[in-house]
Amino acid sequence: MIETGIDITxxxxxxxxxxxxxxxVLSSSLGIARFPDIYTRLHAATKASTLGISSMLIGTFLFLYAEHDIVSGKLLLAIVFILLTAPVSGHMISRAAHKSGVKPVTANRSDAYEDALQKHRKNS
Amino acid sequence: MAFQIVINLIIACMWMFLNESYTFASFVAGYLWGILLLFLLNRFIPDTFYLRRVGKVIKLIFLFIRELVLSNIEIVKLVYKRQPQFEPGIFMLPLDLKSNWEITLLANLITLTPGTLSVAIAHDNSHIFIHAMHIDDIDESIRSIKDTFEKAIMEVTR
Structure with a gap:
């Protein structure tokens, strides 16, 4: 009886x-479709999908442990690497977009990076 | 810190040899004995007890997970709003952290926290440029990043 209770939980x-x-993951892809520009879309893509994928992997880990008695280290490593790499790719994509001239949709023109770049160009 | 870990590993190996059982379980037992010895003889060994720093790392990890969940809830709320309200913009955050990997860690943490995304780092590593969903509360987010993340990273690395 006790075992079945554990199984059910x-x-x-x-x-x-x-x-x-x-x-x-679904809401992150909806966010990518709905948000106005690339930077806000990256917000949805980097945040929601990391948590979604890690939560799915945790579910898989528990399933493998409960059903087949396998402690799968690969899944845990996958979670770690997703947490490490998703922000890096978000950073690189947003930086590349800014460098190639994609203007962010901003409220009252608050783009500090553009200002700093212009100042840098003027000085050099 | 590295010196203490080496001592701890040596004690664990010694425990295995003394027990003459070369298994993972006896290695773990030896490691725990080593931790106890290091804790008791802390005064005679240079540097502070290294597990204190490990505790801070664990605290940082938990902080990170909490912020990740909070930011996800916020994004999901925004996605399902009928008319999402945006006031996005890019602002500048002065950095106190110096070394490259500290800044990398901070940029990663910023990207996974509510409403912020790191866009670029200044040439001289003095500023980091952050894209925010709501540009209104810049001061608020600057203060929270400075108080929580930078402090936690500094505690781990220094």
């Missing part, structure tokens, strides 16, 4: 983790 938590993950 494990199953519920596995499905919860995977459902929450898919929800976050």
């Amino acid at each position: 494990l199953n519920i938590s596995v499905s919860l983790f995977i459902l929450i993950g898919t929800f976050f």
Whole structure:
């Protein structure tokens, strides 16, 4: 009886983790479609998808442990690497976009990076 | 710190040899004995007890996870609003951190926190440029980044 109770809680938590993950990934892709410019879209792409994918991976980890008694280190490593690489790619894409001249949609023209770049150009 | 870890590893290996059981379990047991010895003999070994710094690293990780979840909830709220309100803009944050990897860590943390995305770093590493969803509360976000992240990173690295 006790074992079945543990099984049920494990199953519920596995499905919860995977459902929450898919929800976050879905909303991140909706955000990419709805937001106005590349920078705000990157907000959606970097944040929501990292948490979504890590939560799905945690669900998979729990499933493998409960069902097949495998402690999968690869999944944990995958979470770590996603957390490490997603912000880096967001940073690189936004910087590249700015360098290639994509103007951000800004409220009352607050673009400090553009100002600094112009000052740098003037000095050199 | 490195010196203390080496001592700890040596004690763990010694424990394995003394027990004559070369398994992972006895290595862990030896490592725990080493931690206890280092803690007791802390006064005679240079540097502070290294697990204190490990504790700070764990604190930083938990801070990071909390901010990640909060930022996700905020983004999801924005996605499902009928008329999302944006006042985006790029602002400048003066940096106190100096070394390259500290700044990398800070940029990563900024990207995964609510409403901010690191765009670029100044040539002389003195400023970091951040894209914010709501440019109104710049002062608020500057203060929160300075108080929480920069402080936590400094505690770990210095």
